[in-house]
Amino acid sequence: MSELSPNTRSWLEATGFAIGEEALWHTAMTHGSTGEKRDYQRLEFLGDRVLGLVIADWLYDRSNAPEGRLSQRLNALVSREMCAEIARKIGLPPHIRISKQAQDDGGRDSDNILGDVIEALLGAQFQENGFEAARVLIHRLWREALEGDAGTAKHPKSALQEWAAGNQRRPPEYSLVGRSGPDHAARFTVKVEVPNVGAVEATASSKQEAEKHAAKAFMEKFG
Template identity: 50%
Template sequence: MTAEHDLTGWIETHFGHTPGDLALFERALTHSSTGRADYERLEFLGDRVLGLTFAAWLYELFPDEPEGKLSRRYNVMVSGETCAEIAREVGLPALVRLGKQARDDGAVDSDNVLGDIVEAMIGALFLDGGLDKVIAFVRSAWADRVHRQTKAPKHPKSALQEWAAAHGCRPPVYTLAGQFGPHHAPKFRVGVTIPTRGSAEAEGSTKQEAETEAAAALLKQLA
């Protein structure tokens, strides 16, 4: 079976859509390391389409929740980390097109790359199949996560800030402990400290992600 047939079959299985312009989806899977037209423009579009789709869905599902709680739900569901999890669940890594160096560097396992490609594929689906196809895919792929989340999650950094205030402590202090990895899949290590109470470190694909993971780790220590 050719790569084109593999991709067409994937699109039909997971998007419920027979592609009219397969080249759009091929581009959505193509990393800049290949030297060919890459996914970045489609990722830009898909990010906005995913945002609209999720905002409307959460507005419908939780009619009594204020904006703040809806925003917390939204931020978790459209995060790069969640999009990367979706990519792995639907088998996208096997279809990603990378240059040799990026593949050798492990970009196919990068949350940054996989998250962006999910958004790029959503952008391609929007252009080729329309918004209804996007809505159907998102509501299917994210369904378990959305319906398991009975309460709006509190962001770990906000929760840690509140813990510090409630215990009469100074606010948490975040410091960048290191940055490493290739430019297309960087890793950041961040430490967080509440003076006299504790500290923790964590890694992430972005500085913000590392700060979030560090805050979550410190909250566990303090629980």
């Protein structure tokens, strides 16, 4: 009996993963909430290191920037937020094997879970097909981020935090004010407020992304 559903196998292959032993990929897609004997954690540990090495090698080869700048970009490109963004872009969420309770709690849109699963899949790619296959796939999936400005500017939330401190204001406060849509396409509305200054709302496909957009909008309005 196949370890993967035909739909998930087709999606993996269309995305660029080379499938051999289905049990390995089944494990890479399995969240611990299912209670199964094997989940993605060990593969995530491996994939995290593979991703970091590939991105570091790319940055070293393509840039003459000093170590501090390289580290800043590396941290942004391998961040949980970036991994989750890539995962959403390639359509990963519906394929994650997760318990109903974890799904109801928003697990399919969790940056932590999405980031872990895509790193587990990279670990499986490395384990089964070797480093070069993993490198080629990471370059393809991360190309837009690699060639863009990820990591060259401060994260909007960090910029807002520093702005508030520099202007002797209380720290920004984030709150979830709305959620709509089905689990696989949920939309989150977040409000960020700096007391005695103002508040701004923003909506995105994850709470973390909505917070980022809200912080950016706040700085554009009040900063």
